[in-house]
Amino acid sequence: MSKTKDSLKINDVSKDTEKLASVDPEDLMPLPGEFEEGPWGEIPAETREKYACILDDTCILPIPLPKTKAEEDDLVRKFLSGMEKLFSKENNWTFEPMLETSMEHCAKCNTCAEACHLYEASGRHDMYRPLYRSEIFRRIYKKYIKKESLSDWRNGPIDLNWRTVARLGELAYRCNICRRCAQTCPIGVDNALIAREIRKIFSQEMGIATPELHDKGSMLQLKVGSSTSMNGLVAKDNVQFIDEEFSEETGYEFSTPWDVEGADILLIHNAGEILAWPENIAAFSIIFQAAGLSYTLSSDLAAYDSINYGVFYDDVQFARTAILQAQAAKKLGVKKIILGECGHAHKALTVIADRVLPPGLQIPRESYLPTLRDIVLKDKIKLDPTRNNFPVTLHDPCNLTRLMGIIKPQRDIIKKICPQFREMHPHGPFNYCCGGGSGYAIMSRNTIPEWRAKISGRKKLEQICNAFSECRGPEEKYVAAPCSNCKGQLRDMFERYGLLEKEGLKYGGLVELVVNAMVDVKPGFISWEEE
Amino acid sequence: MSIFVYLTIYASLIIFFVTVMYKITDYLKKPLHVRWELYPVAHEGKKTSYGGGYLEETDWWDKPRPKSRLGELKVMIPEILFLKAVWENNRKLWYASFPFHFGLYLCTMFMALLGFASIGMLLGLSKGSLILSVVFAITNLCGPAGFILSIAGAAGLFYKRLTDPTLKDYSTFEHFFNLGLFIVTMTFALLTWLLVDPNFNVSRQFATNLISFNLVPIGSSLLSIQMVLIAILLAYIPLTHMSHFFMKYFLYHDIRWGDAPNIDSPSTNAKIGIVLNYPVTWAAPHIAGHGKSTWAEVATFNPTADAEEKKE
Numbered sequence: 001m002s003k004t005k006d007s008l009k010i011n012d013v014s015k016d017t018e019k020l021a022s023v024d025p026e027d028l029m030p031l032p033g034e035f036e037e038g039p040w041g042e043i044p045a046e047t048r049e050k051y052a053c054i055l056d057d058t059c060i061l062p063i064p065l066p067k068t069k070a071e072e073d074d075l076v077r078k079f080l081s082g083m084e085k086l087f088s089k090e091n092n093w094t095f096e097p098m099l100e101t102s103m104e105h106c107a108k109c110n111t112c113a114e115a116c117h118l119y120e121a122s123g124r125h126d127m128y129r130p131l132y133r134s135e136i137f138r139r140i141y142k143k144y145i146k147k148e149s150l151s152d153w154r155n156g157p158i159d160l161n162w163r164t165v166a167r168l169g170e171l172a173y174r175c176n177i178c179r180r181c182a183q184t185c186p187i188g189v190d191n192a193l194i195a196r197e198i199r200k201i202f203s204q205e206m207g208i209a210t211p212e213l214h215d216k217g218s219m220l221q222l223k224v225g226s227s228t229s230m231n232g233l234v235a236k237d238n239v240q241f242i243d244e245e246f247s248e249e250t251g252y253e254f255s256t257p258w259d260v261e262g263a264d265i266l267l268i269h270n271a272g273e274i275l276a277w278p279e280n281i282a283a284f285s286i287i288f289q290a291a292g293l294s295y296t297l298s299s300d301l302a303a304y305d306s307i308n309y310g311v312f313y314d315d316v317q318f319a320r321t322a323i324l325q326a327q328a329a330k331k332l333g334v335k336k337i338i339l340g341e342c343g344h345a346h347k348a349l350t351v352i353a354d355r356v357l358p359p360g361l362q363i364p365r366e367s368y369l370p371t372l373r374d375i376v377l378k379d380k381i382k383l384d385p386t387r388n389n390f391p392v393t394l395h396d397p398c399n400l401t402r403l404m405g406i407i408k409p410q411r412d413i414i415k416k417i418c419p420q421f422r423e424m425h426p427h428g429p430f431n432y433c434c435g436g437g438s439g440y441a442i443m444s445r446n447t448i449p450e451w452r453a454k455i456s457g458r459k460k461l462e463q464i465c466n467a468f469s470e471c472r473g474p475e476e477k478y479v480a481a482p483c484s485n486c487k488g489q490l491r492d493m494f495e496r497y498g499l500l501e502k503e504g505l506k507y508g509g510l511v512e513l514v515v516n517a518m519v520d521v522k523p524g525f526i527s528w529e530e531e
Numbered sequence: 532m533s534i535f536v537y538l539t540i541y542a543s544l545i546i547f548f549v550t551v552m553y554k555i556t557d558y559l560k561k562p563l564h565v566r567w568e569l570y571p572v573a574h575e576g577k578k579t580s581y582g583g584g585y586l587e588e589t590d591w592w593d594k595p596r597p598k599s600r601l602g603e604l605k606v607m608i609p610e611i612l613f614l615k616a617v618w619e620n621n622r623k624l625w626y627a628s629f630p631f632h633f634g635l636y637l638c639t640m641f642m643a644l645l646g647f648a649s650i651g652m653l654l655g656l657s658k659g660s661l662i663l664s665v666v667f668a669i670t671n672l673c674g675p676a677g678f679i680l681s682i683a684g685a686a687g688l689f690y691k692r693l694t695d696p697t698l699k700d701y702s703t704f705e706h707f708f709n710l711g712l713f714i715v716t717m718t719f720a721l722l723t724w725l726l727v728d729p730n731f732n733v734s735r736q737f738a739t740n741l742i743s744f745n746l747v748p749i750g751s752s753l754l755s756i757q758m759v760l761i762a763i764l765l766a767y768i769p770l771t772h773m774s775h776f777f778m779k780y781f782l783y784h785d786i787r788w789g790d791a792p793n794i795d796s797p798s799t800n801a802k803i804g805i806v807l808n809y810p811v812t813w814a815a816p817h818i819a820g821h822g823k824s825t826w827a828e829v830a831t832f833n834p835t836a837d838a839e840e841k842k843e
Binding site: 090097114129131153156182183187193219220223319320359374401404409 | 614793
């Protein structure tokens, strides 16, 4: 029998039950309007036979189901071995100080819970308390790694068996790592970081990671250059095709420069845009060309795809990717790297890589937003805001806002070109995650899409509906989401609930709005026609 | 008995300061970590008001990045004094947590004033002097208010941890022991004030004796018990999660607000050189088994490269 929303105890995690918990669709946070939610779908039998799907109604981390006692013990042993390394300065110099302080100073006051969109969306299910996962991890650490005397009395008891490990691994994937919880902690404890560090044990020690982030993500990027499977040549070809198509469509002749040595700027897009949202690539190229910027794209390994999925689960993969991207910039001799509309890529290369890149590879890195703000506000391109005279709201990607403090440039731009702009509430550094954060936007196995809609994306959907509360219905509306990952999440949610038809809701980037307002471009760059 | 009380206090002060210094130096000795800041960052000047930072600027590395210490104080003072984050995010808990913490601040001030007056008198200040009269008056306010508030707050937290379903499962024996220790200690302090020492003259004399190593008999068993309990509390606090009272500085200034970029800084580069040469022993196949042993080697190795490339 799985636990309901307010009957789950910490030590239930170790119990021999088919699954730990289940969120009753009836308990989900209500949405403004009619959004029908059916029962959870079934995880396919072959998945259940192969992997330890014992947490809830979803199975994200493919932990091989142990078949023998020896395999069960091995899972626990490897986990503890990884945990020990996580608290060593050599193996985890990157995050150990932050992790250890979060282990030692939590007052267990649960203030973090109300800040968590997953907790709220689930109808306040105990499993989604940020502290639930952290407390299991903390008790294991104190008892088995730190070996504190009287640990059960001091920190609370924990029964460590293979189920505890498997469920903890899966629990690490019930968090968007948006760090809203950390923002509200009076002490500064970071439960989102703990989720990320648990993911690291599984990836870096046990060799267990989600296929989307690892095999088809960071490993593919290291192998062919991009998680999209495109190598440099294919990416160039596709972008050339985009140039031709959109030159014709917009009436604005442009071409995207590649591998230009000595250019001022190396622009790195999320390569997923090339395939899923080519208008975003085109918009950047049109704007940069119109503004007369000296820039280039690079076809070097990993340098035409800004993604760095290591940020979500693996420090080694993170470092490898960041170094490849910096090496490409160095080779071209650019003055700086500018990151396109991809939130986690911003955070990865601009902030986290700051203390990873060795001297010689520390090419300055910045967001595209300040440059775009300068172009728009200094009238470097001619804009007609009346072309954007439809209701527009702005989604704040967590990585850009809460984690990098880039708040105002996008607002300066959007307020200048969108007469009907309105904010979501809360916004800026206090925003809510789209629900696709930390990798889920590219995951569609078993019931993951359902989870993304029912739980992780629910709060954002509520915010979007509320932002347009006075113009609900099929009237055309636009959600500007300047992040590839966030767009992926919005795309899937909008499709699931038929929001283009019912609510006239279209999502897209910020650069598309700029090009839509460009006088030199044919009207109608943004269209509500179904693709 | 009195000697035991004095020695207990001395021992607890030593344990307190050694533990605090150990924890601080242990943190400071840690190697360079990556940046993991969280906005709003309090020292970003005008940008802090909306949660922005220097990364909003083009070519930010060429521009000045003034750090507003005033901005940090504007956040830290209401946070420390009034537990602003708890007020905003967990109001029900604040009603117990605030009196507890504020009561402890008053108790700390009370002890500091006892010490100040004792040193003053040892240096020849008269009890009737203006400065000591003011100090005595503030002491008389801080003490009882601190005892009462901390008892009420600790009792409130004890009750909440016992009954609130959101706290119950996360509360361990240690939580109750800690709160119980505060309640007992502060109750003895309150009783001493009520029954033995209404103007804190006995306490002040004890403090004077303590400072001057004049280990004369204490004269009040209630005060003796109070002092032993305070000694235990003082030595115990930094050994527990309550060490957040000083470690919070690093959680805020070094982690949450640690946004200092590396613009070819020789000292940061030297630290990067050290950490990149640390050994890596992670066991997953994409890390181990390629003959790479340091972070620098592992991070510049591509595990997907073909056999020929691997040989290179």
